[in-house]
Amino acid sequence: MPHRKVHMWLTLAGLTGIVSLFLPFxxxxxxxxALKEGGFFSLMRFAAPAFLSIFIFLSAINLxxxxxxxxxxxxxxxxxxVVSACNTISVFFTGGAFxxxxxxxxxxxxxxxxxxxxxxxxxxxxxxxxxADYYPIIALQVAYxxxxxxxxxxxxxxxxxxxxxxFILATVVIYLFQIFLFATQRDTTPDRGHEKEIRN
Numbered sequence: 001m002p003h004r005k006v007h008m009w010l011t012l013a014g015l016t017g018i019v020s021l022f023l024p025f026x027x028x029x030x031x032x033x034a035l036k037e038g039g040f041f042s043l044m045r046f047a048a049p050a051f052l053s054i055f056i057f058l059s060a061i062n063l064x065x066x067x068x069x070x071x072x073x074x075x076x077x078x079x080x081x082v083v084s085a086c087n088t089i090s091v092f093f094t095g096g097a098f099x100x101x102x103x104x105x106x107x108x109x110x111x112x113x114x115x116x117x118x119x120x121x122x123x124x125x126x127x128x129x130x131x132a133d134y135y136p137i138i139a140l141q142v143a144y145x146x147x148x149x150x151x152x153x154x155x156x157x158x159x160x161x162x163x164x165x166x167f168i169l170a171t172v173v174i175y176l177f178q179i180f181l182f183a184t185q186r187d188t189t190p191d192r193g194h195e196k197e198i199r200n
Contacts, residue, residue, distance in 0.1 A: 003181055004064060010178050011060040017053025017144070017171035023164030026155045030164055045091060046155075049084045049147035053171060056140050069133040077136030084143035085115050088150060107153040111146045118142030121183055134182055141175040148172055 021031045029037075034047035059077065063069050069077075092099045092108050099108045119142075122135045148168050155165075 003185070006181065007060070007178065008064050010174055011057060011064065014053065014057055014060070014171055014174045014178075016167045016174070017050070018057060020164045020167035020171065021050060021053070023167055024162040025151070025164040025168070026160060026162055028162070045087060046147070046151055049088060049144060050151075050168070052080070052084060052140050052144040052147075055080065056137060056144065056175075059137050059140070063133055063137065067133075069136060074133075074136040077140055081136075081139035081143040084140075085146060088143070088147045089115075091150070103153060107150045110153070111150050114142060114146045114149065118145075118179075121179075125183075138179055138182060141179055145172055145175055 024030050025034075029043070031047040031050040034043035035051070037043065055077070059069065059073070088111055092104065092111075099105050118138065122139055122142075125135060149172060152161075152165060152169060152172075
C-alpha cells in the first residue's frame with residue numbers, strides 16, 4: 001500500500017470518530033445516547049451512521065497490516081455504505097416533504113454532491129483496474145462524511161457545538177485527506193499482460 005506509514009497515522013488519528021460516539025454532540029446528547037434513547041425514525045436515524053467509524057478503523061488497520069481486504073468483507077462494506085447513504089438521504093424526505101429551509105437545502109446539496117462524487121471515484125477507479133482493497137473503505141468513509149456533515153450543518157450550527165461535534169469534524173478532515181491520497185495515487189498493480197510481453 002502506498003503511503004503506508006501516513007495511512008497508519010491517519011487511521012490512528014481517525015480514532016477521534018470512535019471517541020466522538022461517547023461525547024456530547026449537541027444538547028448534551030452523544031451519538032451513543034441518541035442510538036439508545038431515540039426512536040428509529042428520530043435520533044437513531046441521525047446517530048447510527050456515526051458508528052461507521054468503528055468499522056472504518058478496524059478495516060483500515062486490517063488492510064494496513066495484512067495488505068489485503070477479503071472479498072466477503074468488501075461486499076459487506078459496500079452494502080453497509082449503500083444502506084447508510086440511503087438512510088441519510090431519507091432524512092430529508094421524512095413525511096414526504098422536500099427540504100425547504102435554506103440550511104436544509106444546503107445540507108441536502110452537500111450530501112448529494114458527496115455521495116455522487118464518492119460513488120464516481122470508487123466506480124471509475126475500479127473500472128480502470130485499480131487495486132480494489134481500499135475502495136470499500138472509501139465507500140464507508142464517504143457514507144460517514146455525508147451523514148456527519150449533514151448533522152454538523154443541521155444541528156450544532158443552530159443549537160451550538162459541543163466537544164463531540166468538534167471530534168467528528170476532526171474525523172471528517174482526516175477521512176477527506178485519506179480519500180484524497182488514494183484518489184491521487186497511481187495504481188501500482190503490475191500489468192500482467194505487459195509482463196508477459198517483456199518476458200517474450
